[in-house]
Structures are given as structure tokens and as C-alpha cells.
Amino acid sequence: MHKDETHQHMHGYGIYILVWLGLLTLTAVTVAVAGINFGALTITTALVIASIKSYLVLTIFMHLSIEQRVFRIFLLVALFFFIISIVLLFADYSFIENY
Amino acid sequence: MSSSEHSAAGHVHRDDIASRMGMWLFLFTELLLFGGMFFLYSVYRFMNPEAFHVAAKELNTLIGCFNTAILLTSSLTMALSITAIQKDNKRLSVIFQVLTIVLALAFMVNKYFEWTTKFHHGIYPGSDILLNKDSGEILFFGLYYVMTGLHGLHVVIGAVLIGVMTRLTIKGVITKDSFVKLESAGLYWHLVDIIWIFLFPLFYLIT
Numbered sequence: 001m002h003k004d005e006t007h008q009h010m011h012g013y014g015i016y017i018l019v020w021l022g023l024l025t026l027t028a029v030t031v032a033v034a035g036i037n038f039g040a041l042t043i044t045t046a047l048v049i050a051s052i053k054s055y056l057v058l059t060i061f062m063h064l065s066i067e068q069r070v071f072r073i074f075l076l077v078a079l080f081f082f083i084i085s086i087v088l089l090f091a092d093y094s095f096i097e098n099y
Numbered sequence: 100m101s102s103s104e105h106s107a108a109g110h111v112h113r114d115d116i117a118s119r120m121g122m123w124l125f126l127f128t129e130l131l132l133f134g135g136m137f138f139l140y141s142v143y144r145f146m147n148p149e150a151f152h153v154a155a156k157e158l159n160t161l162i163g164c165f166n167t168a169i170l171l172t173s174s175l176t177m178a179l180s181i182t183a184i185q186k187d188n189k190r191l192s193v194i195f196q197v198l199t200i201v202l203a204l205a206f207m208v209n210k211y212f213e214w215t216t217k218f219h220h221g222i223y224p225g226s227d228i229l230l231n232k233d234s235g236e237i238l239f240f241g242l243y244y245v246m247t248g249l250h251g252l253h254v255v256i257g258a259v260l261i262g263v264m265t266r267l268t269i270k271g272v273i274t275k276d277s278f279v280k281l282e283s284a285g286l287y288w289h290l291v292d293i294i295w296i297f298l299f300p301l302f303y304l305i306t
Binding site for chain 2: 012013016019034053060061062074085089
């Protein structure tokens, strides 16, 4: 049996609970900001906070912080292409005169 | 996969890193699946900002918040179930897995009430009331039903998957020394959570 196939180390219960509390807090912040009308800044703030929450879930809950490095590279490559797609999409749609 | 790592023919190959990689690759296909719909949402919202704002008022922000809290907590219980089995606490791991399933079901119950309330107001794909609305509003609700519906399907699939893991844990197939199946199910579940983390502000918090 290959013991080295498993993680080098693991998270204790505590860090998961801390991250969970952080996620709930960030959710509350998102809702609070949505109540205040900042216009275009509201959606940007909401997406930034959603990205921070996803980062916490990815690194701690999904163990990316203690995984082999190649997993993080996988994810970065996937996100890179995703972001390129969105950028190109809006580069196209931003210049249409009549919808 | 039997609980014994050895068969009559010799050592049974096991590669936990490859197993996790396999699940991550599948998660990237899910990123494309939901990502494509998020692209659709972003373009149509860009083209119909006022209509999306009006349509979003039909949604109940409180239930949305509650569902967000439910899924975030279910991710916690899922992660805790893995730590529990790593500490050889089988009973606690099973408890956390069952809790995750209960939270998933609670999410679906909320979704049921949300959708039936809208049906009751005559807002569903193809309804007269919906078709008489602004085209931007029709787009909003089309996206709402498809995206939250597909996400809901993933919640149900995830709950069933975790149920399978619960049974395997009870049977002693998933143990302190062999828990990659549970980790993979966890990865899937956390993705379902991440998708909702983005769905929530985009549909419920347009004010």
C-alpha cells in the first residue's frame, strides 16, 4: 500500500470552522452592499466578494493549499481560458450599436 | 473496489493523486457548462439592465440568503467529514456526511417553495403572463429557471453521491487509510457550492 499517495498533512476541524465563519460574514457583507445603491460598483463588489469566497472554498475546503502544486496549475490554466473568453465576449459586444 | 488492496493476482494498483486529478478535470468541464450560461447571463444583462432589475424583484432575497447559508454550511460539514475519517472517527464522519445530505435536501425544499410561488404568480417558461413582459424580463426568467434548475439537479446528484459515500463509510470501504472517494465527492460538492456563490448575487441581489 502506498502511504505517500495520501496528503502530506491535513486540516484540523478548527480551520474549516474559521473559514465557514468567514464565508458567512462575506455573504452578509455582500447583502449589505447590495442594499446600498452604488450603481455599477455594486455588481463589481458583489463579484469581487464572490471571488474571495470561492478562493477560500478552493484553497481550504478543496485542499488546494495542501495539494501537489500541479493541481493549482491546472486550475489557473482553466481560469485563464475562462477569463479570456469573457474578455473577448465583451470586446465584441461592447461595440454593437443597436441590440 | 474491495477493501483489500491485494488480490490473488497480486497488488491492486491504487493512485489517489490520479483519482483526485480525475475529479478536478471533471470539475473543469462543469466550469464550462455553467460558465457558458454565466456568459449568456452577462451579455443579456449588459443589453437589458433595467429589465433585469425589474424582473429580479420577483425573487425573494431572504430565501436566497438562507439557501446560501445552507450550502456554505453543507460545505463545512463535508470538509469536517473528511477530517473525521482521517482521524479514524468513523461515526463522526458518517454524522457529518448525513448532515450534508440533510442540508442539501433543505436547499431543495426552499427551491421548491420558490419555484411554486412563481408558478402560482403565473411566471414560468411559456406562460402568458411572462410572454407579455418586456423581452429583457423574459430573458431573465429563462436564465433563472435554467441556471438554478441545472444547479438544483447538481445538488440532488451530489446528495445521492454523498449518500453512496455514507454507505461505503459505514461498510468500512472508506477508512482512515483509504478515503479518496470521499475527497472526490467533497470536491464535487464544493463546486456545487461555488456555483451558487456566484448565482446568488447575480440573480438575487440586483437592486
